Amino acid sequence: MSSRQRAHKATTRANRQARRPREQTHEPQTLDEQTGLPTHLVEAVRASAGPLADTIIAGWGQERPVTMRVNTLRSSLADVTRELDEAGIGCARVPWYADALVLADDVRERDVWGLNAYAQGKVYLQSLSSMLPPLALRPQPGTDVLDMCAAPGGKTSELAALAPARKGVRAARVTACELSAPRAEKLEHNLAKLGATNVQVMRVDARRLDDWFSFDQVLLDAPCTGSGTVSLHDGHAARYLTPELANRVERSQRALLDRGLTVLKAGGSLVYSTCSILPRENEDVVEWALARHADCELVDVALPHAVAGEDTDDEAPLALPNRLPGTLTVCPSRLYEGFFVSRIVKRG
Numbered sequence: 001m002s003s004r005q006r007a008h009k010a011t012t013r014a015n016r017q018a019r020r021p022r023e024q025t026h027e028p029q030t031l032d033e034q035t036g037l038p039t040h041l042v043e044a045v046r047a048s049a050g051p052l053a054d055t056i057i058a059g060w061g062q063e064r065p066v067t068m069r070v071n072t073l074r075s076s077l078a079d080v081t082r083e084l085d086e087a088g089i090g091c092a093r094v095p096w097y098a099d100a101l102v103l104a105d106d107v108r109e110r111d112v113w114g115l116n117a118y119a120q121g122k123v124y125l126q127s128l129s130s131m132l133p134p135l136a137l138r139p140q141p142g143t144d145v146l147d148m149c150a151a152p153g154g155k156t157s158e159l160a161a162l163a164p165a166r167k168g169v170r171a172a173r174v175t176a177c178e179l180s181a182p183r184a185e186k187l188e189h190n191l192a193k194l195g196a197t198n199v200q201v202m203r204v205d206a207r208r209l210d211d212w213f214s215f216d217q218v219l220l221d222a223p224c225t226g227s228g229t230v231s232l233h234d235g236h237a238a239r240y241l242t243p244e245l246a247n248r249v250e251r252s253q254r255a256l257l258d259r260g261l262t263v264l265k266a267g268g269s270l271v272y273s274t275c276s277i278l279p280r281e282n283e284d285v286v287e288w289a290l291a292r293h294a295d296c297e298l299v300d301v302a303l304p305h306a307v308a309g310e311d312t313d314d315e316a317p318l319a320l321p322n323r324l325p326g327t328l329t330v331c332p333s334r335l336y337e338g339f340f341v342s343r344i345v346k347r348g
């Protein structure tokens with residue numbers, strides 16, 4: 001393995017660890033021979049994706065380029081691309097988001113850490129898939145937005161950047177909840193660095209938000225198994241991604257979505273997302289919550305995508321088939337981590 005691959009693996013491992021609850025297993029798991037990943041995960045993917053399981057497995061084997069979001073609260077695309085150019089860092093844009101940049105294949109995250117643009121919060125290192133949920137929510141200036149699971153703040157700061165003050169209308173007010181104290185601190189640090197002044201951080205269990213809260217828009221980027229982001233022969237995944245973890249996050253996802261829909265105002269919208277590709281964390285959770293909230297319905301996420309299995313251009317996320325029309329399950333690929341995005345509205 002090259003040093004670039006090792007550095008990439010170390011960073012993605014650290015990100016993934018941060019995304020999910022701590023889980024230890026003392027019994028070694030059975031590993032699938034082909035992928036080196038837990039057998040229960042590979043079996044679940046084969047059962048749900050059928051012939052596309054091999055496309056997913058190939059996606060788990062890809063080394064993705066470094067991607068970033070230009071933070072328009074501090075800078076502009078022209079300003080950032082000028083600095084990248086001066087530093088000799090090649091970059092390309094994606095057709096569906098003006099603020100997203102894909103860096104050249106030979107660039108590592110540590111090359112970005114040394115840039116002024118990074119130190120000054122003009123850019124945020126963020127995977128392309130993780131930029132999708134705030135775009136699906138489409139936050140509006142003048143509204144009150146809840147981000148239920150916010151740290152380290154990639155999507156919170158994106159929400160803030162998408163809804164700045166406009167003539168005569170204040171910026172969206174974002175309330176960012178985070179359960180873990182150290183992660184809430186990291187969130188505060190990132191938001192200050194990125195200049196997201198319209199965000200209020202709350203160190204709380206978002207499953208216990210009081211009924212008297214109410215929001216126009218809610219983002220629930222839930223804790224999950226991270227099944228969309230694992231890499232082949234990832235020894236760490238082999239340890240943490242246990243059936244117990246899957247059960248635990250699923251309970252948490254249901255309780256969080258139930259609460260999110262409760263504190264959503266009539267006429268408002270909620271985006272539920274995970275970095276998992278397993279139906280039990282995605283479609284099953286959404287269907288369960290909709291059955292409890294008769295005043296809510298699924299609407300199209302309205303995100304650009306191509307259909308996996310057809311002749312596609314890899315600049316667009318590839319959608320895996322799923323049983324909820326209008327939701328998007330992104331297939332792991334060269335540019336994208338596996339992800340799920342859905343949008344629910346509460347009738348007015």
Ligand SMILES: C[S@@+](CC[C@H](N)C(=O)[O-])C[C@H]1O[C@@H](n2cnc3c(N)ncnc32)[C@H](O)[C@@H]1O
Pocket residue numbers: 018019020130148149150151152153154155156177178179180183204205206207221222223224252256
């Ligand atoms: C998938 S990560 C969120 C990533 C974040 N949205 C971003 O884009 O940077 C899930 C986060 O939810 C937090 N979390 C888990 N359960 C929670 C709960 N019940 N209430 C609030 N936060 C929770 C975790 O500590 C973790 O930081």
